Amino acid sequence: xxxxxxxxxxxxxxxxxxxxxxxxxxxxxxxxxxxxxxxxxxxxxxxxxxxxxxxxxxxxxxxxxxxxxxxxxxxxxxxxxxxxxxxxxxxxxxxxxxxxxxxxxxxxxxxxxxxxxxxxxxxxxx
Amino acid sequence: xxxxxxxxxxxxxxxxxxxxxxxxxxxxxxxxxxxxxxxxxxxxxxxxxxxxxxxxxxxxxxxxxxxxxxxxxxxxxxxxxxxxxxxxxxxxxxxxxxxxxxxxxxxxxxxxxxxxxxxxxxxxxxxxxxxxxxxxxxxxxxxxxxxxxxxxxxxxxxxxxxxxxxxxxxxxxxxxxxxxxxxxxxxxxxxxxxxxxxxxxxxxxxxxxxxxxxxxxxxxxxxxxxxxxxxxxx
Numbered sequence: 001x002x003x004x005x006x007x008x009x010x011x012x013x014x015x016x017x018x019x020x021x022x023x024x025x026x027x028x029x030x031x032x033x034x035x036x037x038x039x040x041x042x043x044x045x046x047x048x049x050x051x052x053x054x055x056x057x058x059x060x061x062x063x064x065x066x067x068x069x070x071x072x073x074x075x076x077x078x079x080x081x082x083x084x085x086x087x088x089x090x091x092x093x094x095x096x097x098x099x100x101x102x103x104x105x106x107x108x109x110x111x112x113x114x115x116x117x118x119x120x121x122x123x124x125x126x
Numbered sequence: 127x128x129x130x131x132x133x134x135x136x137x138x139x140x141x142x143x144x145x146x147x148x149x150x151x152x153x154x155x156x157x158x159x160x161x162x163x164x165x166x167x168x169x170x171x172x173x174x175x176x177x178x179x180x181x182x183x184x185x186x187x188x189x190x191x192x193x194x195x196x197x198x199x200x201x202x203x204x205x206x207x208x209x210x211x212x213x214x215x216x217x218x219x220x221x222x223x224x225x226x227x228x229x230x231x232x233x234x235x236x237x238x239x240x241x242x243x244x245x246x247x248x249x250x251x252x253x254x255x256x257x258x259x260x261x262x263x264x265x266x267x268x269x270x271x272x273x274x275x276x277x278x279x280x281x282x283x284x285x286x287x288x289x290x291x292x293x294x295x296x297x298x299x300x301x302x303x304x305x306x307x308x309x310x311x312x313x314x315x316x317x318x319x320x321x322x323x324x325x326x327x328x329x330x331x332x333x334x335x336x337x338x339x340x341x342x343x344x345x346x347x348x349x350x351x352x353x354x355x356x357x358x359x360x
Contacts, residue, residue, distance in 0.1 A: 034199070065213070068201035070235070084352065098194035111246045 015048040015066045015109065028113040032058060033123040043113050050074075050109040053122070066109040068092055071099045073108045077125040082106070084116055101125075136281035140355055147238040147309040153330055156234075157352055159191055160241030164230050168247045171228055177204040177220045184232065193234035193241070201231040201244075208346040209339050211301040223358035225250030227259060229348040242307050242333045254267045255345060258338065261294045262347035267359070268338045271290065272284055273326065274333075274355050278283045280304060280323035280332075287336060299346070307333050307352065315342070329354050 026045045031038065032053065032066065043052040049075045050066050064070035068091060082104040088096065094109045105125055113120070128145050145155065150194045180202040198212075205218040208229050222228060222307055231244040246259040268289045272278050278286070291298035304320025306312040308331060332353045339346035352358075 061311065061313065063197050063200060063313050069196040069199050070311070072196055094189065095194055 013050050015028070022097045026115065027078050028115065028120070030113075031121045032056060033111050033118065033121065034058065035124070045113060045115055047113050048109065049111040049113055049122070050107075052113065053108055058122075058124070059110065062109065064081075066108055068107055069095070070105065071101075073100060075106050075108045075116050076102070076125050077106065078121055079104055079120055081117075085111060139325070141306070141318075141323060142331060143315045144331065145309040145314070150330060151354075152237075152239045153307070153309075154358075156236045156239045156241040157243070158211070158232060159193070159236060160232060160243040161351070163191055163193070163234070164232060164239055167230050168228075168230075168245070171202065171204075171222060172248075173222050173224045173226065173249050175204075175339055176267070177202060177207060177216055177222070177224045178218070180222070180228075181182070182205070182253040184230065188234050188312075190235050191234075191236070192277070193236050195235040195238050195310075197232050197242075197313070198233055198316065199235035202228065203226045203231075206344060207346050208348070209343050211299055212257070225252040225255070225346065227255035231348060231350070235273050238309050240292040240307050240310050240312060241352065242305075242352075244335070244348045244350040246349060254340070255347075256349040258296065258340065258345060261291075261296060262336050262338050265290055265294065265298075265338065266334060267347045268350065269309070270353060271336060271356075276327040279325055280320040280327050283327075284321035291336075291338050294338070295341070297343075298339055299339060302335040302337040302348075302350075304335050305333050307331055327353055334337060 028043045028045055030041050030043055032041060041056045048061055053060055061072040083085045092107050138219050165349055166187050170183055171180050181200055184200045184202050203210060203216060204220045204222045208227055210216060226249045229246040234241045246262055248255045248259055265287060268290055269283050272286055273283055288298045306316045308315055320327055330352055333350055334353050335350040337346060337348045
């Protein structure tokens with residue numbers, strides 16, 4: 001299967017926080033893990049995780065453009081970080097169960113980055 | 127069904143590739159379930175219902191058919207929201223009236239295969255709304271028959287659709303100008319519209335979309351389905 005490009009900015013405009021990653025805005029540091037690659041990225045507080053991962057070229061297909069229905073923006077968190085995330089709402093939970101997601105896996109499009117998530121470790125799903 | 131499979135196999139370039147899980151039978155099966163779900167959703171849309179509740183109801187119906195996953199969001203649009211183009215947010219809190227129009231657009235995924243379908247319905251007896259809904263379906267079939275009889279290109283089909291919509295008194299929304307469908311996700315193959323392709327689209331793997339709006343942009347209607355020959359339509 002050909003590689004699917006990350007979502008275009010227009011398709012995910014509804015997820016863009018008005019504050020954006022402005023130079024003076026409080027930031028949230030993320031640790032991204034993909035296979036053997038590990039890197040830090042900086043996001044703005046209030047940003048949508050899927051948008052940040054798209055900007056960082058994490059490679060998530062995000063087919064539905066962040067509407068929470070396709071499941072292709074799924075990422076994995078270690079337990080210590082998964083516990084700090086807001087609980088999934090009904091539809092995300094339903095989709096995760098449907099896709100037989102593993103513990104610690106969530107839809108990145110449903111996660112807003114807060115100060116409490118500074119240092120968040122995000123991994124690609126196996 | 128064998129004729130459909132043969133057309134796909136005759137080599138239409140990268141835009142018409144399909145994935146490893148693609149089968150004609152499963153695509154048609156998912157199409158049938160999708161169209162049945164549209165009518166099930168429509169039957170439960172009643173005057174007094176808030177659009178957001180209708181969307182949730184639609185999601186529950188799709189889930190009951192194993193369609194928890196989708197390649198695009200679930201759209202049930204009431205009244206003035208029927209003018210919204212794909213992906214645009216609805217104005218919140220719209221309530222379905224006694225004489226009103228509403229459309230349904232779903233893009234479910236069932237196991238490994240995509241479905242896609244849309245239709246428009248009315249409540250009460252507003253003649254303009256009824257005409258708009260009927261014309262969306264009629265225009266779909268006019269364009270489909272042109273495809274079937276003339277082997278028209280994707281571009282020619284939408285040029286024709288635009289002209290015929292104007293004759294009917296409507297504006298065609300060319301933001302919705304057809305797309306691929308396949309085993310999930312067709313986005314890995316081609317995400318572009320049908321109206322730019324310079325060949326005749328093959329059956330089964332393209333969706334013909336018709337979204338028409340009144341010139342004053344107060345209401346609209348939508349119909350979409352697979353490009354298939356007459357035998358697949360009641």
